[in-house]
Amino acid sequence: MTSLYLYPAWLRLWHWINALLFLTLVASGVSMHYAGADWLMPFAAARVVHNTAGILLTVAWIGFVVANARSANARHYRVRFRTLIGDLIAQTRYYMIGIFRLEPHPFHVTEAMKFNTLQQLSYLGVMYGLMPILIISGWAFLYSVYLPETLFGLGSVWVVAMTHVVVSYLLALFLLVHMYIITTGETVFSNLRAMITGWHRENDPPRPETPASAPRETP
Amino acid sequence: MKASRSRAIQGIDQARPDDENPQRSARPASPRARLLLGVCLGLLALSATADGIEVAPPKTTDEAIDLQLAEAAADRHACLRCHAMSTLAYRNPENSDIVGLSLDREALAHSVHGELACIDCHRRSYRRYPHPDRPAPGDLDCIGCHEDEDQNLSRGWVDIDAEFKRSVHAVSDSPEAAGFSCHSCHDPHRFRPAAVGEPIAQIVRNHNEVCLSCHEKLVAPLNTSHDWLPNRDAHWASVRCVDCHTPAAVFANHDILPAEQSEKNCVSCHSSDPQLLARLYQFRSEDDIARRGLLAKAVFNEAYVVGLSKSPALDRLSLIIMGLVVLLLAAHGVGRYLARRANRRA
Numbered sequence: 001m002t003s004l005y006l007y008p009a010w011l012r013l014w015h016w017i018n019a020l021l022f023l024t025l026v027a028s029g030v031s032m033h034y035a036g037a038d039w040l041m042p043f044a045a046a047r048v049v050h051n052t053a054g055i056l057l058t059v060a061w062i063g064f065v066v067a068n069a070r071s072a073n074a075r076h077y078r079v080r081f082r083t084l085i086g087d088l089i090a091q092t093r094y095y096m097i098g099i100f101r102l103e104p105h106p107f108h109v110t111e112a113m114k115f116n117t118l119q120q121l122s123y124l125g126v127m128y129g130l131m132p133i134l135i136i137s138g139w140a141f142l143y144s145v146y147l148p149e150t151l152f153g154l155g156s157v158w159v160v161a162m163t164h165v166v167v168s169y170l171l172a173l174f175l176l177v178h179m180y181i182i183t184t185g186e187t188v189f190s191n192l193r194a195m196i197t198g199w200h201r202e203n204d205p206p207r208p209e210t211p212a213s214a215p216r217e218t219p
Numbered sequence: 220m221k222a223s224r225s226r227a228i229q230g231i232d233q234a235r236p237d238d239e240n241p242q243r244s245a246r247p248a249s250p251r252a253r254l255l256l257g258v259c260l261g262l263l264a265l266s267a268t269a270d271g272i273e274v275a276p277p278k279t280t281d282e283a284i285d286l287q288l289a290e291a292a293a294d295r296h297a298c299l300r301c302h303a304m305s306t307l308a309y310r311n312p313e314n315s316d317i318v319g320l321s322l323d324r325e326a327l328a329h330s331v332h333g334e335l336a337c338i339d340c341h342r343r344s345y346r347r348y349p350h351p352d353r354p355a356p357g358d359l360d361c362i363g364c365h366e367d368e369d370q371n372l373s374r375g376w377v378d379i380d381a382e383f384k385r386s387v388h389a390v391s392d393s394p395e396a397a398g399f400s401c402h403s404c405h406d407p408h409r410f411r412p413a414a415v416g417e418p419i420a421q422i423v424r425n426h427n428e429v430c431l432s433c434h435e436k437l438v439a440p441l442n443t444s445h446d447w448l449p450n451r452d453a454h455w456a457s458v459r460c461v462d463c464h465t466p467a468a469v470f471a472n473h474d475i476l477p478a479e480q481s482e483k484n485c486v487s488c489h490s491s492d493p494q495l496l497a498r499l500y501q502f503r504s505e506d507d508i509a510r511r512g513l514l515a516k517a518v519f520n521e522a523y524v525v526g527l528s529k530s531p532a533l534d535r536l537s538l539i540i541m542g543l544v545v546l547l548l549a550a551h552g553v554g555r556y557l558a559r560r561a562n563r564r565a
Contacts, residue, residue, distance in 0.1 A: 033534075035525045043525065051518050095551075100558040142517050145504045157497035161528035169537040173544055180548040184555075 006114045007198040011073060014064050015195055021060060022175060024053040029168060054138045061131050076114050077124055087117035099184065109200060119181075126174055130167050137164040294336035299324055326409040333411075339364075340407065382473035391477075395433070404429050419457070426459040447483065449502050462488075489524065500524050 007015075031046035041049065068074050080087070090106040095118075098106070107116035115123065140147060140160045147156040185191035186202060194200045299322065301307055307321040327333055338346055340359060365376070383389055388399045406429075413422040436442055445451050463482040465472040482488075489499040503522030511519060 032523065032525070033528060047521075047523050048519060051520050055517060099551075100554050102558060102562050139517075142520055143504075143508075143513075145501055145508065155494060155497045157500055157527070158494075161497075162530065162533070165528040165530070165533065166537075169533075169541070173541060176541065176544055176548065180552065183552070 001201055001203055004109065004111055004114075004200040005198055006109070006111070006200045007195055008071070008073065009198065010067055010071075012195060012198055014060060014067070018057070018060050018064070021053050021057045022171075025050060025057065025168075026172060026175075028053065033165070051142070054135075058135050058139070061127075061135060064127065075112065077120065079120060079124070080113075080117075084117060088121075091116050091118045095184075109202075114200070122174065122177075126171065130171055130174070133163065134167045134171060137167065288334055291334060291336035291339070294338060295327075298337040299327075322408050329411060330407070330409050331411045332407055379473050386473060386475040387477040388475055403433075423457060423459050426461065427455065430460040444478070449485075449499075449506075458488075485524075496524055496527055500527055 028041055028046040028050035031041035032043060032050060034040060035043045035046075040046070068077070087107070094103065094106050097103075105116075137160050141157075141164055144157050144160060147160070150156060151159040182191040182195075183189075185194075190201065302320060302322045303324045305321050308317050308319045310316070311318050332340070383401075388396055388403070391399075413425070431438055437444060445455075448454055461472075461475065464476050464478075466474055466476065485499050489495040500522055503524070504516075504520075507520065507522045508516050511521075516522075
């Protein structure tokens, strides 16, 4: 068995705080959006919870961006453009076909690169694309009185509201897919365990001549 | 209308004997006088024939309508000779109030009743002058004409009557509300329905003028009754009083609500329209920041309005996509499980 320490303490702490805030924001956001149903949080409480969690999420996101830029973890976010297309095809084919044939994973986790191409692109899109849009639209919502009356010829508040809700639906989709994909590790819980302990473990050490026994990815 | 036409024809018929001026003298006439009389009678007979041509029944419906309109106009003209005088009024001996009797000629002409003869509504006792000091039973019989409209209305007179009887105007103990009737709001000398294409602001103004003609204290500078309403004057310029002061469920409801039961929930209107909603949110946000400060606003944001970020189509689409993704992931999971089980058995 080989072990790779891929998830430093700050990253795990950020991940789980972020996860908790995400769930809180989903619950309170849904309670505000669909206000009135019995099974939801009371509207007034949901409003304060959502705003507080949103502020904390902003702080956590800035913390992640700064820490990621200053630590070695940033290397995992560098796109390998040279092999991008081939990697994407191989990864997609694996999830659609290979995984049911119990084929070996096309990507091999190393200390230099822990994300497969699909993972890397989706994390890049989420952390540096959707998250800032979500956070900026959230703050724009709070301070909409300082926005111009119209944006792109449409009422500012409406643009901000629709942006916030569309991005939050996309991030909820990401959360669903993310929670499923982490079960595609070596065992159903191996990736979850890695994000708790920090250690990526694999039973069969990869043999360079036969990549067939390469360990599966860690989302 | 038919009645007025036949009255007019009768009037001409009755006038003829006077015009003919029958001989009152019993003294026999001289031959010269007889000749003169013959000529006169011949001329009168000619003129009577001419009258006969004028009163002959109209040949077409259009002619009949033209005749009726002309007669109604003549009738109105006669009444308005006095009633268009702006100073026409009398002092009520019971309470010394001045009761105005003047009409706005222009408003009447543009009103829904503008083409009727006055005596079509003010019947019987109003045909003669001086008029009686109170109407006779059967005068001012609105239903007499309006009964046929029942089937054209979305709700009939029965519904309107029931609504009115529940309304604050009907149940109020206030002496000012005594004797409240349809005419208190729907002045028959002015009333006309809003026309398509008329500016909304004008329609709102016309409507609200009716309410404010009695509730004039509301617009006094120091009146605080509508202070809770953000941008009060903007609301008054673009929303009719009855939009908030009637139950929202029924259109054109005559159940006018008392102040405490009237609509005070901004979201009732503003949630249904994204533009109105955004405007309400901006107003509340400014208020929030002014009261709480910038930081507390970020946490509490009391301005948030339910439905602000709602778009039914977007919500439906998003939930459908999310449901499909969940199904897809579940199917994927089941596929993986089955593949592993098959592998273990092999």
